[in-house]
Amino acid sequence: MEAQTLYEKLWSSHVVREEADGTALIYIDRHLVHEVTSPQAFEGLKLAGRKPWRTSSIVATADHNTPTDHWELGIQDPVSRQQVETLDANIRASGSLAYFPFMDERQGIVHVIGPENGATLPGMTVVCGDSHTSTHGAFGCLAHGIGTSEVEHVLATQCLLQKKSKTMLVKVEGRLGLGVTAKDIVLAIIGRIGTAGGTGYAIEFGGSAIRALSMEGRMTICNMAIEAGARAGMVGVDETTIAYLKDRPFSPEDEAWDRAVAYWRTLRSDDGAQFDKVVELSAEEIQPQVTWGTSPEMVTTVDGRVPDPAAVTDPVRREGMARALKYMGLEPNTPITEIAVDQVFIGSCTNSRIEDLREAAAVTKGRTKAANVRRVLVVPGSGLVKRQAEREGLHEIFLAAGFEWREPGCSMCLAMNADRLEPGERCASTSNRNFEGRQGAGGRTHLVSPAMAAAAAVTGHFVDVRTLD
Amino acid sequence: MKPFTILDGLVAPLDRANVDTDAIIPKQFLKSIKRSGFGPNAFDEWRYLDVGQPGQDCSGRPLNPDFVLNQPRYQGAQILLTRDNFGCGSSREHAPWALEDYGFRVLIGPSFADIFYNNSFKNGLLPIRLTAVEVDELFAQCEANEGYRLVVDLAAQTITRPDGKTLHFEVDPFRKECLLNGWDDIGLTLRHADEIRAFEAKRRAEHPYYFA
Missing domain, CATH: 3.40.1060.10 (Aconitase, Domain 2)
Incomplete structure (x- = not known):
């Protein structure tokens, strides 16, 4: 047989049927659901008099809107609360493989809880109404984000219409x-x-x-x-993948495990x-990276400088850079290490797992928040990550440094809850998007690693983490 | 879904690359559990001078006079001209909902982000990819001529400019058929329910651990 890529193997094992123009119906194994992109899909299903096809494919949680402090007060924002309550009602009515509601001990960011519970397995198709569903591909899955119409389509048919990439x-x-x-x-x-x-x-x-x-x-x-x-x-898939999945709550066991592993080893x-x-x-x-603009591609190394739009010939790109620098409040040629920050965010589906928190804690240990930094939020990706970090004493390192140790959720990655930047505030963030207004209207985001974020928190500006002694 | 056949519409130019979904509809407006009503908050942070709150009546808010879509000549535009990678970022369908609710039916640019492109078709919004040169010409003509309109014919896959020149565009036959007829693709897929059930049974037998 012809040599195949992993993508081709995953694709061909899920094609239910194919139209003449190549549009295929792809079977979906795992459907992750959260509160922001699902209410309209459940409503559409109900209006059309349709039932969910296979509810045991569903793993649901509330993450985008949930507060990360004062859980005893519940969700204060009535609009957020309605969205979370709608999820609650929909999932309880439909049923699911697992539901981790607001304040559940295993609640967390959907892209953290899927893998840590073994609900994301190699060889699966995994979808969610969230673009960062690509995360799950780390396990040798075909995983991607879908829109709400597609959430409804998957609920109703267990399939997606797709063209091969x-x-x-x-x-x-x-x-x-x-x-x-x-x-x-x-x-x-x-x-x-x-x-x-x-x-x-x-x-x-x-x-x-x-x-x-x-x-x-x-x-x-x-x-x-x-x-x-x-x-x-x-x-x-390799031994690292298999070792991670062993004994997770939804991982197969005994004979099923052996059979699964034999198949998973072919997924490369x-x-x-x-x-x-x-x-x-x-x-x-590769050196430590820091973004300087309003798109993740606007990135340089920590020893670099803010680029000069004047040096760019393409007019659309030049104007895009100039607009980004204006929004970011940065002058061309400023050394990255001279940029001071007002807030630091350590969290998000990109960097809120235990290893990320260990990395940040290793830099933070024995140091304290710089005086010019107004707030440092450390937001674990899930309740399980939070407890693991507390068992390791990481929270004490953060708290001793003057950082805030919060409850799990998406938090200031997209600022749908109360965690946000004030207009003009600058943030070193371990999240994934530095778009205008992403972390709060007028907020300025610089994307970095957890270690680099912690280094910025304790020095007050970007610094090459390798130079801290 | 509203069918799309032919549109003779006013064109508005948004001369920026990488217009992301957070710009199209900022996240504070995603808390609604409805599909409609996002139009007044489309491009909220560029469009208004104040910071908008969800549920707020936008009719009295101060408009940003520098934002192109606020210019009187572009009021009522149904075709949005844009640059590379429009719709990058989130999978939120609120982005096409907001554009559609604002009044757009066609988006024209050199490239679109994958998920956004796909979401648009599900909502009667037609994203059209043209070459960078064709897009440049449209920008130039649109900015030079007040009341600039284009005729978009989905069945013929053509865009006709006021000077009579016709541009051809590509669209997947399946998506085209669905949009021309306003078909609900869930209904179409469910016609193949037996095939899905057969596939599922086979998969369950081969890989029972995915069905625990």
Whole structure:
């Protein structure tokens, strides 16, 4: 048989039928549901008199709107509360494999709880009404975000209408330097290929630097595939994947486990498989990254400077850069390390897992929040992550440094709850989008790794984490 | 879904690349559990001078005179001209809902983000990809001529400019058929329910651990 890519294997194992123009009906194994993009889908289903096809595919939680402090007060914002209550009513009426409601001990960000509960398994198709569903591709799944109409379509039919994507291999070979993390790899990739570089592609991340990453690191990378324009990112299955999944609540057990593992080991691109595009990076050359603009592709290294639009010839790009610098309140040629921050956010589906918190805590230990930093939010990705961090004493390190230790949720990644930037405030953030207004109207976001965010929190400005002694 | 056949509409130019979904509809307005009513908050942070709150009546809010869509000549526009990678970011369908509710039926640009492109078709909104040169010409003509209109014919896959020149565009046959007829694709898929059930049974037998 011809050598196949991982994407081709995942695709072909889910095609129910195909139209003449290549539009295919793809079977969906796992449907993750949250409060923001599902109410209209459940309502549409009800209005059409349809029933959900297979509710045991559903794993649901409330994450986008939920507060991250004072849980004893419930959800204060009535509009947010209505959305969470609507989710609650819909899921309780439909049924699900698992539902982790607001304040449940396993509640958390949908892209954190799926994997940590073993609800995301290799070989699955995983969808969710959220673009960062690409995260789950770290497990050798075909995982991508869908719109609300598609949420309704999956609820009603257990399928999606899709066209096959082109394939791209992003190969990162070599060893990462000390203090350089998965977040820096993916920001460097986006800096290289651009935010539309992956449009129309499913990206597989490979090479020795990717294989050396933990599952947490691989999730960080696949999470941001969408910021490179690719709906799906993925990593082939190896021993790291299998070790992570062993004994998770929804992982198979005993004979089923052995049978699953035998299949999962086949979920990698065959030697000699052909990709439509290959991009190669050297891990040794990747430095800690900091974004300076309003798109994740507007990124440079921590020892770099804010670029000068005057040096750019393409008028659309030049004006885009100038507009970004104006919004960000930055002058061309400013050294990145001279940019001071007002807030720091450590959290989000990109970087709120235990390894991320360990990385941030390692930098924070024995240091305190810089005087010019108004607030440092540390928001664990789930209740399980929170308790694990507390068992390890990480929260004490954060609290001793003057950081806030919050309840799990999406929080200031998109500021749908009360956690947000004030107009003009500048933030070092471990999240995934630095769009205008993303963390609060007028807020200015710089994307960095957890270690770099912690370093900014304790020094008050961006600093190369490798230079802290 | 509203069918789309032919549109003769006023064109508005949004001369920016990478217009993201947070710009199209800021997240504070995603808390609604309805599909309609997002139009007054489309491009909220660019369009108004104040900070908008969900549920607020937008009719009395101060408009930003520098935002192109606020210019009198573009009022009532149904065709939005834009640059590369329009709709990047979130999968939120609130973005096409907001554009459709604002009054747009057609988006023209050199490229669109994948999820946004897909979501648009589900809501009677036609995103059209043209070459960068064709888009440049449309921008130039639109900005130079007040009341600039285009005729978009989905069945013929053509855009006709006021100077008589016709541009051809590509669209997937399946999406085209659905949009021309206003078909609900769930209904179409359910016609194949037996095939889905057969596939599911086979998958369950081969990989029971996905069905726990």
